[in-house]
Amino acid sequence: MNETAAKKNIKLARTLLLVAVAMFGFGYALVPLYDVLCEWKWIERDRPDAIKKAPELAYKVDLNREVTIEFITTLNESTPMEFHAEKKQLKVHPGEYYTVNFYAENKTNKVMIARAIPSFSPAVTSRYFEKIECFCFSEQTFNAKEAKTMPMRFVVNPELPEQYKTITLSYTFFDNTENQ
Amino acid sequence: MSAVVAEHDEHHADDHHGPAKGLLRWIITTNHKDIGTLYLLFALAMFFVGGSMAMVIRAELFEPGLQFVDPAFFNSMTTMHALVMVFGAVMPAFVGLANWQIPLMIGAADMALPRMNNMSFWMLVAGVLLLASTLFMEGGAPNGGWTLYPPLVLQPITVGKALPFAVFSVHLLGISSIMGAINIIATIFNMRAPAMKLMDMPLFVWTWLITAFLLIAVMPVFAGAVTMLLTDKFFHTSFFNAAGGGDPVLYEHIFWFFGHPEVYIMILPTFGVASTIIPVFARKPLFGYASMVWATGAIAFLSFIVWAHHMFTVGMPLAGELYFMYATMLIAVPTGVKVFNWTATMWKGAMSFETPMLFCIAFVVLFTMGGFTGLMMAIAPVDFQYHDTYFIVAHFHYTLVPASIFILMAAGYFWLPKWTGHMYNEKIGQLHFWLSAISVNILFFPQHFLGLAGMPRRIPDYAVQFADWNMISSIGGFIFGASQLLFLYIVIDTIKGGTGEKVTDEVWEDASKHSLEWTLPSPVPYHTWTTPPAMVPTEHVLDTH
Numbered sequence A: 001m002n003e004t005a006a007k008k009n010i011k012l013a014r015t016l017l018l019v020a021v022a023m024f025g026f027g028y029a030l031v032p033l034y035d036v037l038c039e040w041k042w043i044e045r046d047r048p049d050a051i052k053k054a055p056e057l058a059y060k061v062d063l064n065r066e067v068t069i070e071f072i073t074t075l076n077e078s079t080p081m082e083f084h085a086e087k088k089q090l091k092v093h094p095g096e097y098y099t100v101n102f103y104a105e106n107k108t109n110k111v112m113i114a115r116a117i118p119s120f121s122p123a124v125t126s127r128y129f130e131k132i133e134c135f136c137f138s139e140q141t142f143n144a145k146e147a148k149t150m151p152m153r154f155v156v157n158p159e160l161p162e163q164y165k166t167i168t169l170s171y172t173f174f175d176n177t178e179n180q
Numbered sequence B: 001m002s003a004v005v006a007e008h009d010e011h012h013a014d015d016h017h018g019p020a021k022g023l024l025r026w027i028i029t030t031n032h033k034d035i036g037t038l039y040l041l042f043a044l045a046m047f048f049v050g051g052s053m054a055m056v057i058r059a060e061l062f063e064p065g066l067q068f069v070d071p072a073f074f075n076s077m078t079t080m081h082a083l084v085m086v087f088g089a090v091m092p093a094f095v096g097l098a099n100w101q102i103p104l105m106i107g108a109a110d111m112a113l114p115r116m117n118n119m120s121f122w123m124l125v126a127g128v129l130l131l132a133s134t135l136f137m138e139g140g141a142p143n144g145g146w147t148l149y150p151p152l153v154l155q156p157i158t159v160g161k162a163l164p165f166a167v168f169s170v171h172l173l174g175i176s177s178i179m180g181a182i183n184i185i186a187t188i189f190n191m192r193a194p195a196m197k198l199m200d201m202p203l204f205v206w207t208w209l210i211t212a213f214l215l216i217a218v219m220p221v222f223a224g225a226v227t228m229l230l231t232d233k234f235f236h237t238s239f240f241n242a243a244g245g246g247d248p249v250l251y252e253h254i255f256w257f258f259g260h261p262e263v264y265i266m267i268l269p270t271f272g273v274a275s276t277i278i279p280v281f282a283r284k285p286l287f288g289y290a291s292m293v294w295a296t297g298a299i300a301f302l303s304f305i306v307w308a309h310h311m312f313t314v315g316m317p318l319a320g321e322l323y324f325m326y327a328t329m330l331i332a333v334p335t336g337v338k339v340f341n342w343t344a345t346m347w348k349g350a351m352s353f354e355t356p357m358l359f360c361i362a363f364v365v366l367f368t369m370g371g372f373t374g375l376m377m378a379i380a381p382v383d384f385q386y387h388d389t390y391f392i393v394a395h396f397h398y399t400l401v402p403a404s405i406f407i408l409m410a411a412g413y414f415w416l417p418k419w420t421g422h423m424y425n426e427k428i429g430q431l432h433f434w435l436s437a438i439s440v441n442i443l444f445f446p447q448h449f450l451g452l453a454g455m456p457r458r459i460p461d462y463a464v465q466f467a468d469w470n471m472i473s474s475i476g477g478f479i480f481g482a483s484q485l486l487f488l489y490i491v492i493d494t495i496k497g498g499t500g501e502k503v504t505d506e507v508w509e510d511a512s513k514h515s516l517e518w519t520l521p522s523p524v525p526y527h528t529w530t531t532p533p534a535m536v537p538t539e540h541v542l543d544t545h
C-alpha cells in the first residue's frame, strides 16, 4: 500500500467511526424521542398524567352506563410487602366520584421507601381515569412493620368512549429504598 | 512461491516475507488470509460450543418433565445458545469469509487496515470468553433470553452476577464487529482493482458492503441499550425502571431497532455466497445481477423500519400495528426477487450437484419456507397467536440453520480446495449434506406444529400433549448435531491433504469466468494481487454461449 492509499483508508475509517459514535448517540436519543412519540400517541402507553392529581370537577353523572373497574396489585421482584386492594372490582357510573382503599404493610424491620406505579389496560383508558387522591402521587415511606390504609379517589370521565366496558387498573409497588 | 509474492510491499514490513514462524504467527498476523482462517476456525469452534448447548436443550425437551437440568440452567442454555451462535459463530464466520474472499475477489493485496483487522479478531475472542465466563459464576449465565429484556434481566434472580459481564461482552463484540465493518467498507471502496467498477463486484462483495453499513448503524445502538441496562442496574438511572418513570417497552423498541437489522446482518452475506456459488454449478451467469444488488439494498433499507413486528403484542395503537404489518410484508418483495433470480439462474443450466451446490439448493428451498412463516407472523392479528411460541422458533431456525449455516457449509466446501490446494472428500461431503438436510427438517418442522398448538418457547417442561413432536424434534436434533462432526472431519482432512487429488487453479469448471480468485494458483499464495489484475470477470457480461 502506498502513502496516499493508506491516508485515504484512514480518512474513510475515521468518517465511519464517527457514524458509529453518532449511532451510539442515536440510541440514547431514542429515549426522549420515545416520550415525544408517546405524547403524539404514535405509541400507546399509560400517560404520565395517570400519576398526576386531577382537579375535582363536577361531571354530569351518567346513570345509564356502568363501567367495571378491576384492581390488580403486584409487588416488583422481592419487595417485602403485603399489598392489596379492599375490593377486587367495582362497578362505577362515569362522572361519579368513588374512593377505594388500598392496604400496604412493610414486612421488614427497616424503614422502606416504596413507590406504586399504575398501569391501565386498555392503555387508552388512562386518560379518562382521573384521580383526585392517590398513594401513587408520591413515594410512600413505611416505618418498620408499619401498615397503612391508603385511599384512592377517582372519577371516570363521562367522555370515555362507549366501547370500553372494563378498565383494569394495576398497581405495582417498587422498593425504592436503595435508590434514595 | 510464485512471482507475485516476491513483489515488495512497503508498508507491512512485518508480513512481506511470508508468515512468521510458530504460534506467534497467529497472534501478530495482519495477513487477511491468516485472519480469515482465525475467524473461521474460531467460528467453527463456537458452532460446536453453541451446538452442545442446543443438545442440552433438546435432551431436556425429549420428554415432558424435568430430566437433566434445573429450569434456571435450562434458561441459561437457551440464552447462551443464541448469543454464542449469533455473535460467536454466524457473524464471525461471515467476517472470516469476508477476510479471505473480499481481497481475492476485488484484486486487493490485503484488507485496507490490517492492524485493526488483527485487533478486531482478538477483541472478538475476548468478548466471547467474557461471555462464556458467566457460565461459571455464582447465579449462572444470563438466562433472561438473548434479547436481554428488562425488567426480567435486571432482577437478581434471573441474572445473578452475570449482567455486567454480559454487557461488557456485548461492548467488546460490538466494537469488534464495527472495526471489522469499517475495514470491509474501506477495503471495498479504496482497494478494488482499478478495472473493477462497483457494478462489476461479485455479489458476495456487494452484500458484505451493505451488511457492513448495517453493522455500523445498529451495533452502537445495541451497545447503548445494554449500557442503559447497566446504569439502570447499578447507577440508579431509570431508562427502563417503571418506579423511576422509565418504561421497559422502550427497551424493546431500542433492542429491535438493532435486532431486526441484526437478523439481516446474518442473512445478507448468506445471500451473497449463494449468489456466488449457484452460477458456477449452473454454468450460467447469475440471473438479474443488477436486481440482486438493488434487492439487497432494498432489504437493508426496509430492515430499519419494520422492527416493531417483534412487539405486536405490547399494545401499540392500531395505526402502528397496521404500519408495521404492511412494512414487514413489503420485505417479501425484494426477498422474492432474490429467490426468483436464484431459481432462474438454475433454470436450464447445465447443473451439476457437488456438495456446495447441494447445500445451496437446500438453502433456496428451506429459506423460502422460513420466509413464508415470517410472512404469516407479519400479519399482526395472527401473530398474537404465534408470538412467543415454538412457531417463531421454527421460523427463525429455518432462516438461520438451513440458510445461514448451510450456506457457510457450502462456502467451506466451495473455497476450501482453493485455500488449501486439496480436494475434500466428495462422498463424505454428500453424506454430510443428506444427513443435515433431512435431520434439520426432522428437527425444526415439528416445531411449527408445536407452536400452532400453543407450546411456549423457552420452557424446560411442557404439557403432555406436546410430547410426541418434541421427541421427534429432539431425535432430529441429535442426528443433526452428530452429522456436523462429519464437517469437522472433512475440514481437518482437507487441510491435511484431502483426497490427495491435485486441484486446478480453477477448481470448479469455468469458475474463473465468474470471479477473480479462481485465476490465482491453488493453494492461494500467502501474498496475492500485489499488482492488481488488469481485467476482471463480471457476472453480468459473462458469455453464456
Ligand code: HEM
Pocket: B147, B263, B264, B266, B267, B309, B310, B311, B328, B329, B331, B332, B335, B370, B371, B372, B373, B374, B375, B377, B378, B379, B383, B386, B387, B388, B392, B395, B396, B399, B400, B404
Ligand atoms: C420475509 C422475511 C421475514 C419476515 C416477514 C419475518 C418476520 C418475522 C416476524 C413477524 C417475527 C416476530 C414474531 C414474533 O415474535 O411473534 C420474526 C422473528 C424472528 N425472525 Fe423473522 N422474518 C423474516 C426473515 C427473517 C430472516 C431472514 C431471519 C434471520 C436470518 C429472521 C430471523 C428472525 C428471528 C431471529 C426472530 C426471533 C427473534 C426473537 O424473538 O428471539 N427472520 N420474523
Ligand SMILES: [Cu+2]
Pocket: B259, B260, B263, B306, B307, B309, B310
Ligand atoms: Cu424482524
